[in-house]
Amino acid sequence: MDDSREGRPRKILVILGHPRRESFCGALAGAYLEGAGSAGHQARRLDLADLAFDPDVRMPSPRDQGLEPDLARAQALILWADHLVFVYPAWWGTLPALLKGFLDRVLTPGFAFAADEADPSAWAKLLKGRSAHLLVTMDTPPWVYRFVYRQPGHQAMRRATLGFCGIGPTFISTFGPVLSSSPEQRAGWLEGVRREPLRLADRLRRDAVRRRAGAWLRLLRLQFYPMAWVAYTIGALLAWRHGGTFSPQVYWLGYLCLFLMEALTVLSNEWFDQGTDRLNHHAGPFNGGSRVLVEGELAPGSVRRAMLGLTLLLGLALAVLAALPGPAGPGPMAMLALAVLAVGYTAPPLKLSYRGLGELDVGLTHSFAAILCGGLLQSGVWRDPHLWLIGAPLFFATVAAITLSALPDHEADRMVAKRTLAVLLGRRGAALTALGFVAVAAICGVVWQQRGLFGGRSGLAVFLAIPHGLLLVRAIWRYLRRGAPCERINGIMVLALTYLLWFGIIPLAGLS
Known part of the structure; x- marks a missing residue:
């Protein structure tokens, strides 16, 4: 990412990972899209429930399995975007099967990363220059998810998946417990998500300052x-x-x-x-x-x-x-x-x-x-x-x-x-x-x-x-x-x- 241009309008791809469009996650995705339009960003939406693809990797390598047309279009949208928003529920502490299968098939070698065959511990991150935001719903109290379960889904997405491919920074917003929330509380969450695109430039600017400070500390x-x-x-x-x-x-x-x-x-x-x-x-x-x-x-x-x-x-x-x-x-x-x-x-x-x-x-x-x-x-x-x-x-x-x-x-x-x-x-x-x-x-x-x-x-x-x-x-x-x-x-x-x-x-x- 070009840190000098963090305030520019961005191309945002909102990926809904819930298998049901008519869900609170679907409402969050719609709220983010509405806010992105109001903030002057270009925004597109990808609902995984509407895609036709096999979520299982059936070949020795994902690159050997041909991409369905919907997955090829998804890869093109990821390359188009410079900010990815994933909206999904935390089920059993991690991702829904639909989103996991999508990532397994889409983030393929040669597209998301390039492995070094001579040294398995080295790889090239091919999706650098993109940031991400996770909007995650759950019925577990967020403090329990963080301090008791140690955020397995957040860690998997931010570090082992998106970070592995070079996507970062990754911001995370957690909403829960949804099941016991009131209509007023859910309305407040939706309004907060609607304002998120307006805060994106400031988030990226603060992160850039933090990363530069961290780089100087590591250098010293x-x-x-x-x-x-x-x-x-x-x-x-x-x-x-x-x-x-x-x-x-x-x-x-x-x-x-x-x-x-x-x-x-x-x-x-x-x-x-x-x-x-x-x-x-x-x-x-x-x-x-x-x-x-x-x-x-x-x-x-x-x-x-x-x-x-x-x-x-x-x-x-x-x-x-x-x-x-x-x-x-x-x-x-x-x-x-x-x-x-x-x-x-x-x-x-x-x-x-x-x-x-x-x-x-x-x-x-x-x-x-x-x-x-x-x-x-x-x-x-x-x-x-x-x-x-x-x-x-x-x-x-x-x-x-x-x-x-x-x-x-x-x-x-x-x-x-x-x-x-x-x-x-x-x-x-x-x-x-x-x-x-x-x-x-x-x-x-x-x-x-x-x-x-x-x-x-x-x-x-x-x-x-x-x-x-x-x-x-x-x-x-x-x-x-x-x-x-x-x-x-x-x-x-x-x-x-x-x-x-x-x-x-x-x-x-x-x-x-």
Whole structure:
């Protein structure tokens, strides 16, 4: 849908899915059509009860079963429309058989979606650009349908059917219980439906704002920021404990710099990794980027402007940090070096992930470098051995996680010459390398405890990381026994990312 034209008159197809035209659903369909005409929209009505078609798919694929003339006309109407209104009762919690059979026959491969035969988990949504509204009647109280039954029919239509084909947003209006409703209540429902077409432009505008905000949030990938903050805070607390002068002003301004460089890094990764992201059939919550750019959810120009804005803000924040009187010392220069390393993961001229140095870069920037910046800003010294001891297990656990995250991206990365460890060593070699990093991180944690780096419960908590590490090793080993396939490994990634938390939270608790 062209979001800039949401206020234009729309072509609306009202589909009555009730098997009886003379029903309250039929009255709702008529009310919507009347309102659409008054609002200046083009509207047509399709009553499924009047169509002659076989509702059963009798061939191995719906595409192999010839369409009856009425179904061919229905497909043409769906292509004509840019807003679909389905009016039907919720029977046994879901759709009437007539509407279900209609959808089975009409939403065929090649018309509603295109399957990827090489990858069954990937498909093209062919009905994008259309929105929908479900007008659903029921005799169940709507709150029972929502909170007790969990809206099975709504979920099936909005997500598994219309959403699968690219139709969205889908708005839902529920009317019930109809059986016990009064004539006045039904008249009010009809009047509300009559006004719905007048509200369509506002509904679409609000949804567009919500979707854009959601796209920006997904693009920023805020879920990956906390560990950099933990490492930075560890450095600040360590310097304070070892004689530094803690300045809250310097601490928060330094963290602002860290946050801005993290955001800039994420956006630059999305921008410069578009080639591999477009080829990636195994993208997930922990790999393959947010896919906001490659799926066209945000305009490239807006992302470029955001990157420029973040760069300017980061430069300004670093300048203010350097100009502050107090304990910052060489911290601003360390922050600048950290920014160059972080953004250089994919951005030219460094493009470290394309030179075989990406995993090392992420490990350093999320452990030693962030700890060092936090410490130097609070009059810490880089020669403090505690800084390096505390950063070691966090470094190895982070490298293990980033190495594993590239396994599902292996095929796409290889095609664009991105030199991750998965590409350089193969999936099996990279998984074995990650397994070794997991073990080294645990060994470093035991060294913490043996050297008395953290006392009390914080020190003993290191031993809780060992069984967690063993679970991760077991999961990696099972992946290897399956032949190290190029597929999503969400379960392994959850274990890997929570494993590295131990080596950030334990020092943070011990120094607080």
